[in-house]
Amino acid sequence: MHIHTLPALTDNYIWMIGVNHDALMVDPGVGEIALAALQTECLNLKAILITHSHHDHIGGIDMLLERYPDAQLFGPASVPHFQLKKVHHDEIIHPLPDMSFRVIATPGHTHDHLCYFQLDEQALFCGDALFSAGCGRLFEGNGEDLWVSMQRLRALPEVTRVFCAHEYTASNLRFVQDLWPENSHVVDYSQIVTKRRQSQQPTIPSMIDLEKSINPFLNWDHPQLIRRICEQNPGISTDPASILTALRQAKDRFR
Numbered sequence: 660m661h662i663h664t665l666p667a668l669t670d671n672y673i674w675m676i677g678v679n680h681d682a683l684m685v686d687p688g689v690g691e692i693a694l695a696a697l698q699t700e701c702l703n704l705k706a707i708l709i710t711h712s713h714h715d716h717i718g719g720i721d722m723l724l725e726r727y728p729d730a731q732l733f734g735p736a737s738v739p740h741f742q743l744k745k746v747h748h749d750e751i752i753h754p755l756p757d758m759s760f761r762v763i764a765t766p767g768h769t770h771d772h773l774c775y776f777q778l779d780e781q782a783l784f785c786g787d788a789l790f791s792a793g794c795g796r797l798f799e800g801n802g803e804d805l806w807v808s809m810q811r812l813r814a815l816p817e818v819t820r821v822f823c824a825h826e827y828t829a830s831n832l833r834f835v836q837d838l839w840p841e842n843s844h845v846v847d848y849s850q851i852v853t854k855r856r857q858s859q860q861p862t863i864p865s866m867i868d869l870e871k872s873i874n875p876f877l878n879w880d881h882p883q884l885i886r887r888i889c890e891q892n893p894g895i896s897t898d899p900a901s902i903l904t905a906l907r908q909a910k911d912r913f914r
């Protein structure tokens with residue numbers, strides 16, 4: 660199994676998994692880019708996994724299914740396509756022969772956002788639920804939803820590689836350095852990311868153990884972060900949903 664990184668639009672990644680001559684696409688937002696990659700690698704598209712129905716994740720579906728009409732489309736109910744196979748939390752799916760994914764519901768960014776955890780290779784395709792050093796904006800969900808989602812992702816094996824849908828790492832780390840200056844992992848990792856971005860290298864995939872050390876949204880119960888959030892929001896409740904709501908609001912305000 661080989662996972663190809665296809666940059667698209669300003670800062671999106673489409674993920675293409677190739678096994679022998681078969682391929683699986685995750686969140687093909689741009690049809691031309693996805694088709695060109697399939698042709699270059701001589702791969703036959705068998706399946707498409709969708710995390711949520713924002714256009715930069717589904718924009719290429721029609722073009723792909725026109726060329727590969729037998730490809731199976733998996734995703735949440737809100738994906739607007741008659742060929743969609745709706746999938747649900749904790750379901751195990753086999754989009755390619757001998758390849759299993761566990762579906763993980765991660766509400767918050769959208770109500771029905773899904774992640775896909777590849778069981779054998781321990782690779783997580785998490786769309787806009789989790790980013791490196793950040794998380795997706797709460798367009799539809801609230802802090803309770805975000806807590807449910809972050810608990811599910813934090814519980815994954817530490818060696819899980821994290822394939823999110825956007826290259827937001829550098830700007831996320833600027834926020835985290837400002838919010839959590841005591842965290843030396845953030846300082847160290849920021850230097851690595853700066854170098855990588857200067858040479859136009861992706862910072863994705865990340866890994867769950869790295870994210871646990873730098874990502875504030877996976878650290879709703881860290882005493883330093885709780886203290887900081889309480890300083891910024893006097894009188895706030897320190898339950899996880901309130902802390903995560905305040906963290907997300909601080910990120911939304913950060914420039």
Ligand SMILES: [Zn+2]
Nearest residue numbers: 711713768787
């Ligand atoms: Zn989105």
